[in-house]
Amino acid sequence: MSVSLTLSLDAMGGDRAPDMVLKGIRIAHERHPRVRFLMHGNEAALRPVVAKDKTLAEVCEIRHTDSVVSGDEKPSQAVRRGRDSSLWRSIQAVKDGDAAGVVSAGNTGAFMAMAKLALRTLPGIDRPAIAALMPTQRGDCVMLDLGANAECDADNLVQFAIMGEVFGRTVLGLDNPNIGLLNIGTEDQKGTDALRQASAILRDSALPIRFHGFVEGDDIGKGTVDVIVTDGFTGNVALKAIEGTSKLYTSFLRRAFESSILSRLGYLLARPALNKVRMRADPRRYNGAMFLGLNGIAVKSHGGTDPLGFANAVCVAIDLISNGFNDTIRGEFMKVQRASGLNSQDLERAANG
Structure with missing residues (x-):
């Protein structure tokens, strides 16, 4: 069943981002055509690809960020320095109510630390x-x-x-x-x-x-x-x-x-x-592991996955939210x-x- 919701994505997270993320969105859209995507990342890298694809242009909104949390960056450093990163902004969108959940293939430790700080844990x-x-x-x-x-x-x-x-x-x-x-x-x-x-x-x-x-x-x-x-x-x-x-x-x-x-x-x-x-x-x-215990839906994709794997992670988030x-x-x-x-x-x- 297709549901209507907005999902926040860290478009720069993962070994083969943003290309893998954009292709993954295309696959996920075929399964859930009513879902919209709020992408956080380098607009110069994202805009040309999205503009060439009419479908992506209709369902994706790009929010520019200047920095990216690297895969080897320590969580404590990412929290201190990464407030303008694609990872932080994608999580913040859930806290602000702009999106129902977040998906990232980026740094696991940083994702967890930022998500816990922004979304807090359940009682x-x-x-x-x-x-x-x-x-x-x-x-x-x-x-x-x-x-x-x-x-x-x-x-x-x-x-x-x-x-x-x-x-x-x-x-x-x-x-x-x-x-x-x-x-x-x-x-x-x-x-x-x-x-x-x-x-x-x-x-x-x-x-x-x-x-x-x-x-x-x-x-x-x-x-x-x-x-x-x-x-x-x-x-x-x-x-x-x-x-x-x-x-x-x-x-x-x-x-x-x-x-x-x-x-x-x-x-x-x-x-x-x-x-x-x-x-x-x-x-x-x-592919698509959930951070259980957070006061918000956050799904971690494997950093080395391909577009199909990332699409499955996106679908995990959609299913969790819709249910x-x-x-x-x-x-x-x-x-x-x-x-x-x-x-x-x-x-x-x-x-x-």
Whole structure:
């Protein structure tokens, strides 16, 4: 269903911006023709391309910015120096009510820091987390955090678990999603103090969620749990490892099928099945991770994605906005807190023993 709304975009964020962003908008427009786009970036680079495309000219508004947050810039520096950047202005448009949500493929740390500063967090949440869907043998699971918080304490992990559980119910449509903490083993004594403390809270408290316990890296692909909770450092490493392994085996298959005439003939026979596998595991289909816990819709696209991947990230934001996801997660999180009898201070005290 096509919806009418305005989406704010960081047109200069990403490895191949702004060309990738503009082509991605074109693809997204075909899926959502009633959505308008507020692009923030260098007008000299954007205006000529938009002017040549009648469709883009009708649905895009350009707001010039003088600077861009680089991919290697520290979040603290970006916050201090980047108030005139395309990233900051795109987030500010959501705060000012000019747009219903924001999408950027730029610097993850800077995006999170700026979004948290401008939009603030929902009640009871200390740190937002990047959440995204992952393919598994059983369907899809949601994993968080994927890079927003390199270091997390037990309180953060418990909050991530609550948000992930709500995400599983409202987005995946699961009645009672089960939660797992990513660890180096499933035994109770394994892992860091924060992991063990978070496990104790989730297992022993009155939180109305189904806690599976610890899960290991191979449980991600197995689909052992519906929600995988981890700190941003571990989650980002796991995500990149999964993406890299997918590309590795794709290259192995390509070389194997090109190795002989019989292999090429075999590829012709197997191509329909291989196409299904490629589509199922294509990381572009899963591009578009949401900053859960922010008081506003903010979606992070992979910095190295192509136009199709960026379009999918845009569509994630549109779907979240049109379905009132943030209102739902705000209400559900408050229900969970009330049902558990715990607030963020209680969780922190429990995490600290």
